[in-house]
Amino acid sequence: MSQPPASLTPTQLGAYFAFTEVSSLLRPAVEKQLRDAGALSYVQFQLLARLGDATDGHMRMTDLADGVVYSRSGLTYQAQLLDQRGLVTRSPSPDDERSTVVAITAAGRDVLTAVFPGHIEAVHDLLFAPLSDDDAGDLARILGRVSAHLRAAPPRSATRRRKT
Amino acid sequence: MSQPPASLTPTQLGAYFAFTEVSSLLRPAVEKQLRDAGALSYVQFQLLARLGDATDGHMRMTDLADGVVYSRSGLTYQAQLLDQRGLVTRSPSPDDERSTVVAITAAGRDVLTAVFPGHIEAVHDLLFAPLSDDDAGDLARILGRVSAHLRAAPPRSATRRRKT
DNA sequence: TATTGTTATACTCTATAACTATA
């Protein structure tokens, strides 16, 4: 029960505080750009972007939920909104009739196209303007390692169901 | 009107994606720990932590709002909740009777004490477990630079008011 | 007249559990 209490070095603490601060300043700025340029919430943008990247532009609901780190019901809600705007379609999977396949539409790709340049610009100005190329490389390497570590944990949609 | 469109190098794009992914995986995990250990939302924890660090444990509402990147009304709401639980007190400032001074109470410090070890442990396990000391140093340096850059922009509470 | 903070209100988002349908 009484493990030695974990601790952080001053450097680690500084890195953590800087991370949270950047995160909480960057996120609202990006969200505002997405809202203004395409009336998209951050989650909706992530969903569209993921679908745009996917083969043939479609994905199962569960895979989408895992990718975006999201609960199932939350995804249903967001997918409904995108569906109503005609940015995605939802249809039962031919393979497994329990599954719903979400596909991005031409209108959905148009919105992505409309939103992307401003998104890139915001990220450029806010995140990378003060960084050298080496810094960006270090950041990619370090955070890539962390994200691989975090993704090794069980996905979100799994823990939502009872574990028997 | 037609500037050359900003762009990101593949490395920058990778760094950005990794950042958002780490952010969206780390945040819910930390939030859960705070909820479980002290029934605190993330914002409430930030507020308490800031007050705990402040001289004499008190701060003006506006300064708190700026530090935490938060709207005024949102801060009032959260401060009310903390006040109701007896974790902070609010009282008019002697200097400027328009201002409200928020002060952390002994009970508030107790909650911080209860929550800290688990918080540190979570951050250690999730963020720093896969990183070397050098990595942590690089991360602190790079993100510190970005956060300084972002903080140079006008604070949130200012833009909430009309600019005349 | 400008600033500090609160309030009223409406809305978005998220989670839980119950439910349907398919495997």
Place this chain on the structure above:
DNA sequence: TATAGTTATAGAGTATAACAATA
């Protein structure tokens, strides 16, 4: 019986604008 997804519902959080009080 387990899984995929939806729905119902309820709650937390956020923002906007109007407001009162002080500078």
